[in-house]
Amino acid sequence: MIEVNRQGEVWVFAEQEEGKLSDVPLELLTKARELAGKLNVHVAAVLLGKGVAAIAEKLSAHGADKVYVVDDDKLAHYQTASYMKVVCDLIRKHKPQICLYGATPIGRDLAPTIASAMKCGLTADCTDLQIGDHADPATKENHKNLLLQIRPAFGGNIIATIVNPHRWPQMATVREGVMAMSQADANRKGKIVAVASGLEKFELPVELVESHRRPKKVNLKAARIIVAGGAGVGSKDGFRMLFDLANLLGGAVGGSRAAVDLGFVDHDHQIGQTGTTVRPALYIAVGLSGAVQHRAGMQESAKILAINNDREAPILSIAHYGIVGDLNIVVPKLIKTIRAGAGVK
Amino acid sequence: MSQQAKMNIVVCAKQVPDTKNITGQAMKDDGTVNRSALPAVFNPEDLNAVEAALELRDRFGGTVHVLTMGPPTASEILRESLYRGADHVYLITDRRAAASDTLATSYILACAVKKLKPDIVLCGRQAIDGDTAQVGPQLAEKLGFTLITYLEEIVAMDKAVIKVKRNIGNGWEVVKARLPVLLTVMDSANTPRPRAAKRIMKYKKAAVKSELMKKIDEKLPMDYAADVKEAECQKACGQLAEKGLLIQQWNLEDIGADLAWCGMSGSPTKVHRIQSIVLKGGQYKEFPASDDGVNKLVGELIEDHTIG
Numbered sequence: 091m092i093e094v095n096r097q098g099e100v101w102v103f104a105e106q107e108e109g110k111l112s113d114v115p116l117e118l119l120t121k122a123r124e125l126a127g128k129l130n131v132h133v134a135a136v137l138l139g140k141g142v143a144a145i146a147e148k149l150s151a152h153g154a155d156k157v158y159v160v161d162d163d164k165l166a167h168y169q170t171a172s173y174m175k176v177v178c179d180l181i182r183k184h185k186p187q188i189c190l191y192g193a194t195p196i197g198r199d200l201a202p203t204i205a206s207a208m209k210c211g212l213t214a215d216c217t218d219l220q221i222g223d224h225a226d227p228a229t230k231e232n233h234k235n236l237l238l239q240i241r242p243a244f245g246g247n248i249i250a251t252i253v254n255p256h257r258w259p260q261m262a263t264v265r266e267g268v269m270a271m272s273q274a275d276a277n278r279k280g281k282i283v284a285v286a287s288g289l290e291k292f293e294l295p296v297e298l299v300e301s302h303r304r305p306k307k308v309n310l311k312a313a314r315i316i317v318a319g320g321a322g323v324g325s326k327d328g329f330r331m332l333f334d335l336a337n338l339l340g341g342a343v344g345g346s347r348a349a350v351d352l353g354f355v356d357h358d359h360q361i362g363q364t365g366t367t368v369r370p371a372l373y374i375a376v377g378l379s380g381a382v383q384h385r386a387g388m389q390e391s392a393k394i395l396a397i398n399n400d401r402e403a404p405i406l407s408i409a410h411y412g413i414v415g416d417l418n419i420v421v422p423k424l425i426k427t428i429r430a431g432a433g434v435k
Numbered sequence: 436m437s438q439q440a441k442m443n444i445v446v447c448a449k450q451v452p453d454t455k456n457i458t459g460q461a462m463k464d465d466g467t468v469n470r471s472a473l474p475a476v477f478n479p480e481d482l483n484a485v486e487a488a489l490e491l492r493d494r495f496g497g498t499v500h501v502l503t504m505g506p507p508t509a510s511e512i513l514r515e516s517l518y519r520g521a522d523h524v525y526l527i528t529d530r531r532a533a534a535s536d537t538l539a540t541s542y543i544l545a546c547a548v549k550k551l552k553p554d555i556v557l558c559g560r561q562a563i564d565g566d567t568a569q570v571g572p573q574l575a576e577k578l579g580f581t582l583i584t585y586l587e588e589i590v591a592m593d594k595a596v597i598k599v600k601r602n603i604g605n606g607w608e609v610v611k612a613r614l615p616v617l618l619t620v621m622d623s624a625n626t627p628r629p630r631a632a633k634r635i636m637k638y639k640k641a642a643v644k645s646e647l648m649k650k651i652d653e654k655l656p657m658d659y660a661a662d663v664k665e666a667e668c669q670k671a672c673g674q675l676a677e678k679g680l681l682i683q684q685w686n687l688e689d690i691g692a693d694l695a696w697c698g699m700s701g702s703p704t705k706v707h708r709i710q711s712i713v714l715k716g717g718q719y720k721e722f723p724a725s726d727d728g729v730n731k732l733v734g735e736l737i738e739d740h741t742i743g
């Protein structure tokens with residue numbers, strides 16, 4: 091753990107794979123700029139890998155005032171021990187006040203390990219981050235300008251705000267798509283700080299034997315229209331209907347966690363706090379109730395159409411259009427109408 | 436006996452509210468969940484971790500220990516583990532462990548796990564009440580074990596080097612590491628074996644001391660002297676132990692935990708605020724579920740260029 095350091099930078103872990111950045115670190119940089127603006131401190135990205143120097147500029151263009159670049163053959167493949175050591179060394183040296191990580195498979199492996207090593211707090215899958223004051227209810231101590239880590243809490247329609255007042259850095263993970271990404275500004279130049287990894291061979295306990303990548307099955311973030319199904323769809327077969335509708339509309343298919351858990355649709359399709367966050371022009375919610383964790387990932391959709399046979403379903407409360415009825419009747423009608431190119435004027 | 440036959444395999448498991456089955460009954464009017472109406476279940480991926488441990492034992496030899504932290508009622512998942520084939524089970528229960536965040540939880544688990552001198556520790560990837568997936572990695576760090584997350588398959592083990600296939604989200608990889616290791620297990624790694632009927636018969640009476648005490652409390656009048664109750668409880672414990680059915684129960688002293696790192700004081704994260712979300716509702720434009728209704732809806736969506 092490091093002591094509270096008000097001058098500390100706001101850091102973003104710049105996850106990359108084979109020299110390519112995903113969107114999450116860029117989305118996080120946008121948020122980091124906002125937080126750092128309120129705190130009047132700098133934003134820095136932490137970039138580890140082999141031959142990654144070239145992407146440092148992209149991080150600057152997206153808002154990093156500074157990029158710590160640790161370029162080393164030993165960092166070519168992600169592994170917990172080596173990445174943890176390098177990032178922890180950097181944290182001890184530069185004492186950032188905030189560290190943000192993508193809630194990706196790598197981020198969810200690395201961030202908790204660092205939190206354990208630094209004995210600091212970590213909040214998973216935040217749906218919003220803000221700066222605010224916190225009064226300790228026990229000691230009445232007032233902590234100014236803490237990172238407010240906001241996420242739905244288990245137990246219904248509730249949102250919890252978590253803080254780490256004493257044991258810094260304040261750390262959080264955020265899913266892809268939660269934070270909106272700002273435009274890159276090629277004129278923005280950041281300071282590049284090259285750092286030696288200082289890694290020894292024994293700090294690489296895992297040997298990679300073989301690896302296979304598959305492209306992501308669906309790009310939900312890019313879809314203009316999303317047809318999302320929930321437990322109410324009833325089966326994998328039922329989801330075929332949703333794929334048909336999505337295809338007709340040139341959209342993509344999403345699912346609730348219940349639909350994913352029930353095996354109706356692959357996890358890549360999950361929308362919500364622990365899935366992907368989307369903001370399509372039209373979100374068609376079919377047979378899903380709209381639990382708080384699900385809404386967290388879709389409530390900023392421009393238009394929401396809910397099809398549900400329960401008038402009390404929370405999804406209808408945030409919908410713009412609603413059909414209260416059996417999805418097995420309504421969806422085929424929708425498909426038929428759209429296929430006929432109809433819709434009366 | 437090969438060296439691996441002495442392998443100690445420890446699984447950390449959690450009892451969780453069944454978030455997958457929140458029925459109408461479990462919802463209160465204000466939209467929050469009535470936790471007591473939710474059944475408590477074996478965290479699904481922890482069952483996969485138990486299965487992976489049993490598979491390791493079956494293939495390479497060793498002993499499977501299952502450990503949980505929670506209230507005495509969490510012993511239910513320990514019995515479930517015994518039914519499926521676990522060799523030894525342990526409950527860590529202590530009021531001072533309440534309100535532990537993932538960091539404090541992993542510290543407490545580490546203290547207990549160390550007592551068992553494991554070669555391999557397994558955790559479910561994540562628990563369904565929080566989906567944080569933090570305790571496994573944090574426990575590995577606390578133990579100084581090599582962490583391998585998202586286990587899909589145990590490929591091989593040779594001379595204390597384990598080879599596994601892991602899921603990396605957009606694909607998979609095969610990695611090798613020398614023991615000791617901590618693995619977090621995905622639901623796709625295996626199908627947990629069912630309970631064995633013979634083992635249910637054998638272990639259904641297995642219990643921890645606190646459970647026996649609770650029964651005695653219910654049986655004896657309120658005003659019975661505490662030392663009499665304690666003596667009764669000791670007797671009951673002795674009888675169970677003779678049959679090999681007394682589940683070990685540890686408090687924070689038993690595992691040598693430093694209280695400063697447990698519970699509230701050991702948890703860096705604090706709750707700043709809990710907000711209930713009130714949904715206003717009823718502001719949507721409703722279309723009937725008829726041909727005409729659907730037709731009108733599609734018409735409107737085309738009109739405002741949302742589709743088409």
Ligand SMILES: Cc1cc2nc3c(=O)[nH]c(=O)nc-3n(C[C@H](O)[C@H](O)[C@H](O)COP(=O)(O)OP(=O)(O)OC[C@H]3O[C@@H](n4cnc5c(N)ncnc54)[C@H](O)[C@@H]3O)c2cc1C
Nearest residue numbers: 320321322346347348362363364377378379384399400417
């Ligand atoms: C830590 C945590 C993280 C989570 N993360 C996510 C997440 O990222 N995404 C997510 O979605 N959930 C998430 N959840 C789960 C969430 O709390 C809900 O359990 C889940 O979203 C419910 O899915 P559902 O709406 O499909 O199912 P249900 O709540 O069971 O809803 C089914 C709906 O279908 C309707 N229905 C049934 N039959 C028909 C029919 N024939 N015609 C029309 N309608 C019908 C019902 O009226 C009901 O409204 C998370 C939970 C936790 C605890």
